Amino acid sequence: MTGKTRRKFIVTTVAVAGGIVGATALQQNASNTATSLPTMPERVLGGTGVKVPIFGLGGAGQTPLSFEGRERDAVAIVEKAIALGIRYFDTAASYGPSEDYLGKVLPSHRPNIFLASKTDKRDRDGAWQELEKTLKRLKTDYLNLWQLHHVSYREELDTIFSPSGAIKALEEAIHQKIVRFAGITGHHDPQIIAEGLRRYPFHTTLIPVNAADKHHPRPFLPVVLPVAKQKNVGVIAMKVPAYGRLFKPGGLQGMQQAMGYSLSQSGVNCCVIAAENVKQLEDNVNVARAFKPLDNQALAAIEQRTATVWEDGTFFRAWT
Numbered sequence: 001m002t003g004k005t006r007r008k009f010i011v012t013t014v015a016v017a018g019g020i021v022g023a024t025a026l027q028q029n030a031s032n033t034a035t036s037l038p039t040m041p042e043r044v045l046g047g048t049g050v051k052v053p054i055f056g057l058g059g060a061g062q063t064p065l066s067f068e069g070r071e072r073d074a075v076a077i078v079e080k081a082i083a084l085g086i087r088y089f090d091t092a093a094s095y096g097p098s099e100d101y102l103g104k105v106l107p108s109h110r111p112n113i114f115l116a117s118k119t120d121k122r123d124r125d126g127a128w129q130e131l132e133k134t135l136k137r138l139k140t141d142y143l144n145l146w147q148l149h150h151v152s153y154r155e156e157l158d159t160i161f162s163p164s165g166a167i168k169a170l171e172e173a174i175h176q177k178i179v180r181f182a183g184i185t186g187h188h189d190p191q192i193i194a195e196g197l198r199r200y201p202f203h204t205t206l207i208p209v210n211a212a213d214k215h216h217p218r219p220f221l222p223v224v225l226p227v228a229k230q231k232n233v234g235v236i237a238m239k240v241p242a243y244g245r246l247f248k249p250g251g252l253q254g255m256q257q258a259m260g261y262s263l264s265q266s267g268v269n270c271c272v273i274a275a276e277n278v279k280q281l282e283d284n285v286n287v288a289r290a291f292k293p294l295d296n297q298a299l300a301a302i303e304q305r306t307a308t309v310w311e312d313g314t315f316f317r318a319w320t
Helices: 003-013 023-032 071-083 098-103 106-112 124-138 154-160 166-175 190-199 221-231 255-263 278-289 296-305
Strands: 042-044 051-053 055-058 088-090 114-119 143-148 179-185 204-208 234-238 268-273
Touching (some): 042 268, 051 055, 071 098, 071 278, 098 124, 114 124, 124 143, 166 179, 179 234, 190 204, 221 234, 255 278, 255 296
Parallel strands (some): 055 088, 055 268, 179 204, 234 268
């Protein structure tokens, strides 16, 4: 199937009238259920105009959502997330069965949620093929956010922005109202993400934001945040507890410090964190509900606690 034919197929199967949920509609639908859902602080996601909860559920990591044969556990986590008032769900085509599992639960809640996925394809046709599969697995006809996944090298940027690059698929999907917003993600080189934001008006970026990254020779925050602020790009924090490694002896004392640190960074709008089980999800939601911005003294103290564990806490920087 050619790229043109594939795009026609997607468009003809999209119920445009009930498709893209803009800022006003998303917030209105959320307010309609406010009486039955617990409250969580919200922030506007950069220049999108959309308010999202400060905490969203991640679909990767060492969790049931990314492992084959764990559908029952994964569905229980997603159902509990909905019950707890989570409206931001983040996944990717490369996260094992994550999209399939989310597709078991989210369709009936679709008007009330902000659904984000990703593609690691760098060419236009490959990205279109993956988008079609993503929509089928998630059982939806649109994404609120589609992101270019783990962009790590300048050569990747050159391919993405070439005449046959993945950016063309992203632009066409937005034009055809299959995708609402465009994002770029990365956890390898902050300079590459900053360069991506300079080259293209992305709506969001998903980057590592934790206290250990402060000690890395090439930290993300001082490189990416100034560019994101200048261009009003929404910043979504990932690797907040570094897969729990920040909680090892000598590190942070708990999620209150990990999430508190990430969400207290100026310019960071929200975070996505996976959950290994329902209890862990409930605990994380409680932390998010109680969040209050930390002052500079508290942030410095948290950074100090990661000074001896930062290498283990930034292990993901080697991933490409």
